[in-house]
Amino acid sequence: MSLQHSPPQSRRQSIESQNSTTSTNATTSDATHSRPATADVNTNVTQRNNSRNKRQRRGSLDKTPDCDEHNSSIMDLISAQNDKLETIMRTMKEMQGQMNEVKSSADFMSAKYEELLSKCEFLEEERRADKKYIQQLENKLENVDRVGRLACIEIKNVPAKNTETKDELCSTVQNICSAVNIRIQKEDIKNVYRYGIKKQINLELTSVLKKEEIITAIKKFNRTDNTKKLNTSHINLEGPPQPIYVTEQLTFRNKKLYATARDLAKTHKYRYCWTSQGTVFLRKMEGSPAIRINEDSDFDRMEI
Structure with a gap:
């Protein structure tokens, strides 16, 4: 009869450790073999991105003659625009100064105009008063001449x-x-x-x-x-x-009034036109009121 002896406890632990390691390696190997495509794709994408970034950094650092010429043209254009802008600003400042001078002149002229306007109004009032006074003097002289x-x-x-x-x-x-x-x-x-x-x-x-x-x-x-x-x-x-x-x-003025009265009497069929005491009179017909003519405005009272 054969007898099977159990291994010692230390050996038994060593064997279990080996089996566990083997099982873990097998699992890892299976997982590795099951995703080979995904890893390869990620690796290729990463390599392309790195290559692109390198090209971009290398392109940004490399300067060609055409780029220098283009940059120079842009700088010249900017410089020309700045010169034009400065010229425009100077012109606008000059125009602003001129506008201020024009405004000052306009204000001065406006003040002078108001002053002249007030003087003209005063002179116009004075002229009307003088005209009225002269008319009174003329009427007095006319009356003296008529009485004489x-x-x-x-x-x-x-x-x-x-x-x-x-x-x-x-x-x-x-x-x-x-x-x-x-x-x-x-x-x-x-x-x-x-x-x-x-x-x-x-x-x-x-x-x-x-x-x-x-x-x-x-x-x-x-x-x-x-x-x-x-x-x-x-x-x-x-x-x-x-x-x-x-x-x-008649006086000189009444002679003119009398001549005008005679013409109007014929035109508007006034029957009577005469003078009395040096004064001109008109009458439309027998029995109508007489119109005394002392000045030209009295003809407006005629019946036409």
């Missing part, structure tokens, strides 16, 4: 002699008054003379009443027979009869 002519008569269209004395002129005036049945003495005559281009006779009487009497008588005489109005035949002058016009003497 109240006793004066103008006799027109009486032929003049080559040599004519005041006595002869007085005789002519007396003959005219006799023709209209008015008696006049030399004592009624203050002065008589011819003046103007047409040599009309200016008769200055001693009273306004006598002047009004003569004017009224002549108007009545002319209305009596329109075919035989006062003319040169009534005072025994030789030659063909010529109409004689007798009117009261």
Whole structure:
């Protein structure tokens, strides 16, 4: 009978240790053989990345002549742009200075303009006041002149002699008054003379009443027979009869107003246009109110 002896405990532990190592190596070997493709792929990717990084670092460090020329062109362009920018900045500073000067000048001119404007307004007010005062003075002078002519008569269209004395002129005036049945003495005559281009006779009487009497008588005489109005035949002058016009003497301004009034009376069919006491009057028809004409603005009151 064979007897099997159990190995000693120390040997048994050695054998178990060997078996465990063998089992571990087998497991590791199996795992290694089971993933060969994955390891190879990772290794290739890592190698390519390292190679690429090396190429990039090597390219960034290598400088070619074309790159230097390109960099030089860029630097020249930047330098030119900087010069232009500096020029523009200097120009803008100069323009700013000029604008400030223009603004100062404009402010100065504006202040002067306001000053001149106020002076002009003051002068305009002063001018209006002076104009009003001058108009008042002119009206006063006109009134004085008109009053001074109240006793004066103008006799027109009486032929003049080559040599004519005041006595002869007085005789002519007396003959005219006799023709209209008015008696006049030399004592009624203050002065008589011819003046103007047409040599009309200016008769200055001693009273306004006598002047009004003569004017009224002549108007009545002319209305009596329109075919035989006062003319040169009534005072025994030789030659063909010529109409004689007798009117009261007007001032220069009233003469112009009277001429304008006569023209407007014909245009707008005013029946009456006359003068009295050196003043011009208009009347549309019999019974209508008379319009007194003292100045040009009074014509606006006419009925057109």
